[in-house]
Amino acid sequence: MQTEHRIIQQVIAAKSDSLAADDLIQSYIPFILAEASKTIGKKCTDADDEFSIGMIAFHEAILGFSREKGAFLPYASTLIKNRIIDFHRKERRHLGLISLQESEDEESDTLLDRIADPENTIEERINLHATQQEIEELSKVMADFGVSFVDVADNAPKQERTMEACKLAIRYAIEHPQLLDDLLQSKKLPLAALVNGSMVERKTLERHRKYILVMLLIQTNGYEIIRGHLQHSLKSRTDTMSMQCRNGGNRE
Amino acid sequence: MKYMVMECHKSFAIVLDEDGNFLKVANLRYQVGQTVYDVIEMNTSDNEETIPKVINLRKLAYAVAAMAACFSLFLISNFLLYSKPYASMYLTINPSVRIDVDKEDRVKNIEGENEDGKALIDGYRFQNKTLDAVLDELLDKSVEMGYLTTGKTIRIRFDTKDDVWRMSHEEAISSHIRNHLQDQFEVEIIKPDDSDASESALEQSNTIVIPVTPTFEETGLHPTNRDNDEYSDDANENIDDDADDSPDDDVPDVGTDDDSDDIDGTNHESNNPDDRNDDSTFDEHIDNRDDNEDDDERNQNPVSSESRPPANDDGQSDYSAEANPQPQTSLDADSNYGDN
Numbered sequence: 001m002q003t004e005h006r007i008i009q010q011v012i013a014a015k016s017d018s019l020a021a022d023d024l025i026q027s028y029i030p031f032i033l034a035e036a037s038k039t040i041g042k043k044c045t046d047a048d049d050e051f052s053i054g055m056i057a058f059h060e061a062i063l064g065f066s067r068e069k070g071a072f073l074p075y076a077s078t079l080i081k082n083r084i085i086d087f088h089r090k091e092r093r094h095l096g097l098i099s100l101q102e103s104e105d106e107e108s109d110t111l112l113d114r115i116a117d118p119e120n121t122i123e124e125r126i127n128l129h130a131t132q133q134e135i136e137e138l139s140k141v142m143a144d145f146g147v148s149f150v151d152v153a154d155n156a157p158k159q160e161r162t163m164e165a166c167k168l169a170i171r172y173a174i175e176h177p178q179l180l181d182d183l184l185q186s187k188k189l190p191l192a193a194l195v196n197g198s199m200v201e202r203k204t205l206e207r208h209r210k211y212i213l214v215m216l217l218i219q220t221n222g223y224e225i226i227r228g229h230l231q232h233s234l235k236s237r238t239d240t241m242s243m244q245c246r247n248g249g250n251r252e
Numbered sequence: 253m254k255y256m257v258m259e260c261h262k263s264f265a266i267v268l269d270e271d272g273n274f275l276k277v278a279n280l281r282y283q284v285g286q287t288v289y290d291v292i293e294m295n296t297s298d299n300e301e302t303i304p305k306v307i308n309l310r311k312l313a314y315a316v317a318a319m320a321a322c323f324s325l326f327l328i329s330n331f332l333l334y335s336k337p338y339a340s341m342y343l344t345i346n347p348s349v350r351i352d353v354d355k356e357d358r359v360k361n362i363e364g365e366n367e368d369g370k371a372l373i374d375g376y377r378f379q380n381k382t383l384d385a386v387l388d389e390l391l392d393k394s395v396e397m398g399y400l401t402t403g404k405t406i407r408i409r410f411d412t413k414d415d416v417w418r419m420s421h422e423e424a425i426s427s428h429i430r431n432h433l434q435d436q437f438e439v440e441i442i443k444p445d446d447s448d449a450s451e452s453a454l455e456q457s458n459t460i461v462i463p464v465t466p467t468f469e470e471t472g473l474h475p476t477n478r479d480n481d482e483y484s485d486d487a488n489e490n491i492d493d494d495a496d497d498s499p500d501d502d503v504p505d506v507g508t509d510d511d512s513d514d515i516d517g518t519n520h521e522s523n524n525p526d527d528r529n530d531d532s533t534f535d536e537h538i539d540n541r542d543d544n545e546d547d548d549e550r551n552q553n554p555v556s557s558e559s560r561p562p563a564n565d566d567g568q569s570d571y572s573a574e575a576n577p578q579p580q581t582s583l584d585a586d587s588n589y590g591d592n
Contacts, residue, residue, distance in 0.1 A: 018261070018264075018276075019261070021263070022261045022262050022263050022264070025262060025263040026262055026263075047281075049280055052278045052279055052280045052281070052292075053278050053292055055262070055263035055264070055278065055279070056263065056264055056276075056277070056278035056279075056292060056294050058263065059263050059264055059276075059294060060294055060295050063294075064295075083292075087292065128283075128285050128286065129285070130285075131256070131284075131285035131286075132283075132284050132285035134285075135258055135259075135284055135285055136284075139258075139259070148259075149258050149259040149266045149274065150259070150261075150266065152266075152274045153266045153274040153275065153276050156273055156274045156275075163271075163272075163273070167272065170272075211274070214274075215272060226256065226268070229254065229256050229268065229270060229287075230268070230270065230272055
């Protein structure tokens with residue numbers, strides 16, 4: 001009874017704090033492994049994909065738990081089982097494909113060895129390293145603003161229309177680099193200027209201010225790789241599209 | 253979709269997709285800075301809220317579709333039920349016409365049963381008209397074309413499985429026709445064969461007309477007959493009357509008269525062989541019956557003359573033959589058989 005009570009408290013606390021949830025999951029790894037093993041019918045190690053899926057399912061259980069609906073651990077166990085079954089169903093689509101690691105006989109090279117691997121070149125490794133550095137730097141700047149990636153992920157707009165409205169504001173900022181400089185100097189998001197410039201409602205921007213902040217930071221100098229990754233989304237929009245989005249944003 | 257891994261935690265990773273979304277995904281041993289293609293996204297509470305909404309909408313759509321389907325089925329079945337011909341009415345003057353009606357008495361189809369009937373309905377539009385209206389117009393038209401003249405008989409017959417419907421319509425339609433033609437013509441109702449099958453009189457001829465009392469009363473052809481019907485129901489007196497005014501006799505009474513003879517005759521014939529010999533073969537039976545018919549005819553008169561005054565007619569003699577002199581006739585038959 002006492003332990004059950006404690007776990008409920010922990011779960012409730014972890015609901016709003018992703019890092020606390022991470023800690024809670026850490027302490028329940030044996031439970032997750034046991035549930036995953038039960039579902040796949042063989043021993044599940046922490047190298048298996050099923051383990052990762054079990055952990056994310058456990059995380060979902062923390063977020064979805066409510067005191068009225070019953071005990072936590074049976075709920076988590078159900079979610080883990082369902083998630084792994086879903087995953088296997090998805091994987092079955094690839095059953096007809098052959099594995100890169102497969103070899104015709106024991107001695108010969110595997111398929112992976114024989115085909116040229118464009119991603120595994122030294123260049124790619126350098127790229128990866130550069131990306132890592134960029135992200136590290138970005139997270140440092142974000143820390144100055146008091147924002148973490150977890151916050152951003154929780155704060156990111158979920159609805160398509162809201163997303164478009166936020167992008168309008170971001171695009172306006174890109175077109176007016178002065179705003180970005182102001183942001184870096186004053187460490188404050190120039191909300192008023194964004195609202196005036198993009199005609200998006202202030203409430204919408206305020207609700208997603210952390211997200212907008214990170215997106216604007218990415219647009220400042222020094223994050224070419226991340227910007228390249230995003231380029232597709234911010235530049236492919238035509239003006240007619242943005243007009244539609246503006247209307248949608250106003251209605252919201 | 254490409255995802256760039258931004259941050260890794262033990263249980264999840266945060267990735268940035270190409271549209272600028274930050275997502276929490278299952279950490280399949282990712283590395284910060286790595287670009288991945290397939291991620292297992294975490295179902296956040298927001299996502300969970302949207303999913304039931306979609307399902308509800310779909311369920312609602314299904315429900316609406318099902319209801320619409322049921323409704324249209326109902327409509328179609330109703331339409332089929334009422335548009336299907338429910339009964340047929342045969343109208344025979346000399347032109348013979350078949351009129352198909354539905355349950356609501358709307359005329360669905362008209363066909364001529366003979367050449368005159370086809371000529372009568374040629375160019376006639378019956379669509380969206382009731383049975384009464386069509387009858388009126390057809391009768392008027394047949395008067396116009398000279399088919400229907402004074403003294404002619406209009407015969408109507410109903411063909412349906414619904415006895416209640418037929419009963420009600422026989423009366424209604426015949427009185428309607430009479431009203432329409434100001435009683436200038438006689439209307440006969442011909443019942444279907446299968447009704448009143450117990451009476452052998454009807455089996456004899458299909459076209460024979462049942463002496464429905466309203467027919468007599470309204471046509472008023474035979475005042476004497478009507479009086480007799482009222483005063484006495486006795487069969488003997490009726491038959492006597494019939495015998496008296498035989499020249500004026502109308503079809504139905506003659507029919508019944510003949511039939512009563514037949515009934516007695518068949519009884520007579522069938523009784524004799526049964527009483528006579530049980531050991532004779534079937535062929536002999538037939539032969540005997542043929543013989544006996546003649547014999548009976550010969551024998552009847554002497555027998556009746558013995559038991560009754562000679563003034564009595566055939567009907568009386570039959571009754572007596574049935575009751576009294578059976579042993580005698582059978583004896584005669586035996587003697588005949590022996591002679592043969």
